[in-house]
Amino acid sequence: MVSQVLFRRELALLARQKADWLNPLVFFLLVLSLFPLGIGPEPNMLRQIAPGVVWIAALLSVLLSAERLFKEDHRFGVIEQLVAIQTGLSRYVLAKIACHWLSTGVPLLLVSPLIALLLGLDRASYQALLLTLVLGTPVLSLLSVLGAALTTAADKGGLLQALIILPLYIPLLIFASSAMDAAATGLDYSGQLAVLLAFLLLSLALVPLAVRQALKMNVG
Numbered sequence: 347m348v349s350q351v352l353f354r355r356e357l358a359l360l361a362r363q364k365a366d367w368l369n370p371l372v373f374f375l376l377v378l379s380l381f382p383l384g385i386g387p388e389p390n391m392l393r394q395i396a397p398g399v400v401w402i403a404a405l406l407s408v409l410l411s412a413e414r415l416f417k418e419d420h421r422f423g424v425i426e427q428l429v430a431i432q433t434g435l436s437r438y439v440l441a442k443i444a445c446h447w448l449s450t451g452v453p454l455l456l457v458s459p460l461i462a463l464l465l466g467l468d469r470a471s472y473q474a475l476l477l478t479l480v481l482g483t484p485v486l487s488l489l490s491v492l493g494a495a496l497t498t499a500a501d502k503g504g505l506l507q508a509l510i511i512l513p514l515y516i517p518l519l520i521f522a523s524s525a526m527d528a529a530a531t532g533l534d535y536s537g538q539l540a541v542l543l544a545f546l547l548l549s550l551a552l553v554p555l556a557v558r559q560a561l562k563m564n565v566g
Contacts (some may be wrong), residue, residue, distance in 0.1 A: 352437050356445035366414070367449035370407040374454065377403040378464050396465040397526035398519075400475060405486055405515045408450045412490035413507060415442060416498040420564065425498075429565045439557045443491050450490075451483030467530075474529030478522040481542040488553040489514050495560035518545055 381399050385391055419425050428435045462472040493511035500506055525538035
């Protein structure tokens with residue numbers, strides 16, 4: 347019951363604060379649309395840069411959306427109350443993570459056909475893009491939420507959050523881009539997908555606990 351209440355609360359906040367999920371999506375699409383304009387519409391060139399461009403744009407847009415994730419709840423004492431009662435903090439963290447992915451990762455999945463069109467991806471490359479987004483965007487959300495939790499009490503934590511989280515994004519960026527490169531050349535990329543799945547499972551196991559401890563430290 348508590349989990350459902352917290353989840354509905356986060357969904358209501360997203361409905362009221364549309365900029366929190368709309369701005370990252372617009373940023374993502376703008377970055378992808380500017381690259382073809384900047385380097386020209388040559389299809390082979392677009393396909394070569396597509397893996398790196400897509401994933402750099404994705405990680406920056408997801409990171410952009412997380413800066414203010416806990417700020418208001420920290421300011422108004424919501425997190426302090428959850429820490430004090432010692433029952434709802436874990437559910438609160440899970441609700442935040444789930445809603446952050448719903449507001450950032452799911453929109454990226456929904457616009458993936460448009461991405462394929464903008465960058466001239468063939469069927470195999472598009473399939474790899476979709477699979478890497480399915481496995482990778484939850485990891486992006488988990489790490490972004492962790493960065494937001496660690497910088498909750500900082501007045502301007504955006505830069506600090508980027509410095510903390512961006513190095514953790516690098517392995518994900520490498521393997522997701524490698525999978526798309528392999529698909530474009532007709533090679534097997536199941537190994538890269540297995541690594542992405544391992545990243546996801548490890549993040550699901552560890553990050554919620556780390557977020558919980560970070561919020562406790564910020565309150566303390």
